[in-house]
Amino acid sequence: MEKRTKFAISAVGIFTCYFYFGILQERLTKGIYGEGENEERFTCVLALVFVQCVVNYLFAKMMLATFLKQGEDTTRTFYYAASSMTYILAMVCSNMALQWVSYPTQVIGKSGKPIPVMILGVLLARKSYPLKKYLFVLMVVFGIIMFMYKDSNKSVAQSDGSFIGFGEVLVFLSLTMDGLTGAIQDRMRAEHSSKSGHMMLNMNFWSVAYVGPAIILTGEFTQLLGFVDRHPVVVWDLLLLAVAGALGQMFIFIMVADFGPLPCSIVTTSRKFFTVLGSVFLFGNKLLPRQWIATIIVFAGLFLDSMYGKTADKKK
Numbered sequence: 001m002e003k004r005t006k007f008a009i010s011a012v013g014i015f016t017c018y019f020y021f022g023i024l025q026e027r028l029t030k031g032i033y034g035e036g037e038n039e040e041r042f043t044c045v046l047a048l049v050f051v052q053c054v055v056n057y058l059f060a061k062m063m064l065a066t067f068l069k070q071g072e073d074t075t076r077t078f079y080y081a082a083s084s085m086t087y088i089l090a091m092v093c094s095n096m097a098l099q100w101v102s103y104p105t106q107v108i109g110k111s112g113k114p115i116p117v118m119i120l121g122v123l124l125a126r127k128s129y130p131l132k133k134y135l136f137v138l139m140v141v142f143g144i145i146m147f148m149y150k151d152s153n154k155s156v157a158q159s160d161g162s163f164i165g166f167g168e169v170l171v172f173l174s175l176t177m178d179g180l181t182g183a184i185q186d187r188m189r190a191e192h193s194s195k196s197g198h199m200m201l202n203m204n205f206w207s208v209a210y211v212g213p214a215i216i217l218t219g220e221f222t223q224l225l226g227f228v229d230r231h232p233v234v235v236w237d238l239l240l241l242a243v244a245g246a247l248g249q250m251f252i253f254i255m256v257a258d259f260g261p262l263p264c265s266i267v268t269t270s271r272k273f274f275t276v277l278g279s280v281f282l283f284g285n286k287l288l289p290r291q292w293i294a295t296i297i298v299f300a301g302l303f304l305d306s307m308y309g310k311t312a313d314k315k316k
């Protein structure tokens with residue numbers, strides 16, 4: 001398949017699957033199960049991650065056995081073990097951050113993701129990019145943050161007088177972990193030409209190995225079983241979510257393996273922006289002048305990056 005077509009199909013796949021995934025995720029984590037006295041919310045976040053990783057693993061196994069014939073995998077086990085650890089830590093930090101900062105603040109923070117992916121790729125995976133590429137990526141990230149920023153989000157001084165709270169530290173840590181995950185994936189590509197199905201299979205295998213003991217030790221596994229027992233309908237919501245996530249992750253790994261973690265993070269970050277932009281138009285809301293300018297900057301950055309940001313994947 002031509003590279004451009006593959007890129008377009010993966011990007012559309014990521015957009016569609018994660019759009020649906022977002023709706024299901026909100027229904028599951030914000031919804032109320034049961035009635036009257038039995039009303040309760042689903043709070044087993046770690047168990048949710050565990051279920052997702054198990055389904056992702058099975059999905060990758062099935063794909064490798066049927067459609068994706070990818071041959072032998074020579075990737076160093078250490079790379080899989082390490083990148084799964086950073087990938088799980090990134091998710092844990094960004095979920096934990098929500099206890100201290102609002103959801104929009106967390107999304108704005110995580111919109112900076114291409115920056116650590118780029119910087120750590122250069123520092124740890126010896127990638128190199130032309131100067132203009134930094135500028136285009138910065139334009140996209142700056143535009144998205146400018147678009148989503150709300151004055152009400154202005155960081156209020158904490159009680160101790162500082163402007164940075166624990167929530168912000170967690171978002172920063174999560175971004176660092178995203179950058180490390182990307183850098184290790186850059187190395188896998190450069191040294192082993194790792195394939196998408198193999199990456200998906202192995203990263204989820206290691207994630208299950210890390211999260212499994214954690215949900216047993218924290219008692220979340222028992223909590224999950226209890227919840228399912230009280231509200232069997234949650235099984236469907238969980239499975240639908242996991243299947244949408246697995247399909248989406250397949251496209252993510254095609255993007256990572258074939259084009260690299262940086263283009264992948266630009267696509268996933270743009271997806272968040274397009275979701276917000278789409279809902280503004282869908283609900284007939286108006287854009288503020290600042291948001292119009294931001295939108296132009298994002299589009300210009302994406303356009304310039306796709307036209308002139310190409311690198312021949314060269315090493316320093």
Ligand SMILES: Nc1ncnc2c1ncn2[C@@H]1O[C@H](COP(=O)(O)OP(=O)(O)O)[C@@H](O)[C@H]1O
Binds near residue numbers: 091094181256
């Ligand atoms: N480079 C990657 N390697 C493995 N999984 C990834 C990668 N990038 C994204 N993902 C998966 O896709 C999900 C969505 O990513 P994204 O849309 O960037 O949002 P966020 O990282 O803020 O959750 C992540 O939670 C993760 O499971």
